[in-house]
Amino acid sequence: EAGVAQSPRYKIIEKRQSVAFWCNPISGHATLYWYQQILGQGPKLLIQFQNNGVVDDSQLPKDRFSAERLKGVDSTLKIQPAKLEDSAVYLCASSLVKAAPLHFGNGTRLTVT
Amino acid sequence: GENVEQHPSTLSVQEGDSAVIKCTYSDSASNYFPWYKQELGKGPQLIIDIRSNVGEKKDQRIAVTLNKTAKHFSLHITETQPEDSAVYFCAARTGTASKLTFGTGTRLQVTL
Numbered sequence: 001e002a003g004v005a006q007s008p009r010y011k012i013i014e015k016r017q018s019v020a021f022w023c024n025p026i027s028g029h030a031t032l033y034w035y036q037q038i039l040g041q042g043p044k045l046l047i048q049f050q051n052n053g054v055v056d057d058s059q060l061p062k063d064r065f066s067a068e069r070l071k072g073v074d075s076t077l078k079i080q081p082a083k084l085e086d087s088a089v090y091l092c093a094s095s096l097v098k099a100a101p102l103h104f105g106n107g108t109r110l111t112v113t
Numbered sequence: 114g115e116n117v118e119q120h121p122s123t124l125s126v127q128e129g130d131s132a133v134i135k136c137t138y139s140d141s142a143s144n145y146f147p148w149y150k151q152e153l154g155k156g157p158q159l160i161i162d163i164r165s166n167v168g169e170k171k172d173q174r175i176a177v178t179l180n181k182t183a184k185h186f187s188l189h190i191t192e193t194q195p196e197d198s199a200v201y202f203c204a205a206r207t208g209t210a211s212k213l214t215f216g217t218g219t220r221l222q223v224t225l
Contacts, residue, residue: 004156040217040218041217041218042117042119042202042204042215042216042217042218043157043202043215044215045212045213048212056212091156091157093156099145101147101159101162102147102159102213103159104149104156104157104158105156106154106155106156107155107156
């Protein structure tokens with residue numbers, strides 16, 4: 001089966017600019033996650049969708065981050081405006097159902113200068 | 114919320130030796146414990162997982178053990194090979210809807 005697709009692979013922006021990341025989960029996977037992985041740390045959940053509804057966004061900095069999953073398939077994560085501390089790898093993952101194992105994409109590496 | 118600690122942060126072993134990575138968790142209600150392998154420039158890949166009703170699980174050269182009383186679980190890799198070199202993450206989840214909390218990772222280097 002095709003894996004989780006993410007784009008772009010790399011993005012460099014200046015602080016205060018905006019950026020968007022795209023994710024296409026594995027076909028048929030109802031649950032989609034966005035994780036932030038800062039260099040040298042484990043992934044941290046930003047938001048979890050079940051179909052197109054939000055299950056958990058408790059760790060999403062809502063003043064600057066937003067995410068949507070229209071039609072319960074693809075998802076976009078946006079940062080506006082970006083801060084230096086947002087430099088990280090943004091990982092998208094999907095699972096067949098909420099309790100199923102997660103499958104990760106290769107991530108988008110964001111550098112904020 | 115759940116807190117997962119992972120040790121060691123780096124581990125170097127010679128090819129053919131065994132490697133052990135240990136994690137502890139804080140929430141006694143956690144019931145699912147996966148291990149992920151992350152290679153440079155790639156996303157984490159699930160290598161093995163264990164649920165709280167099982168004490169040990171093995172898949173070829175890798176095994177995971179769980180001690181619910183002590184709230185710790187370990188990854189064991191036997192007969193290590195250079196391709197085992199990567200960063201390994203443990204994680205824990207409470208219930209079916211709660212988020213997966215990751216450890217801080219262990220960089221494993223297998224030397225020839």
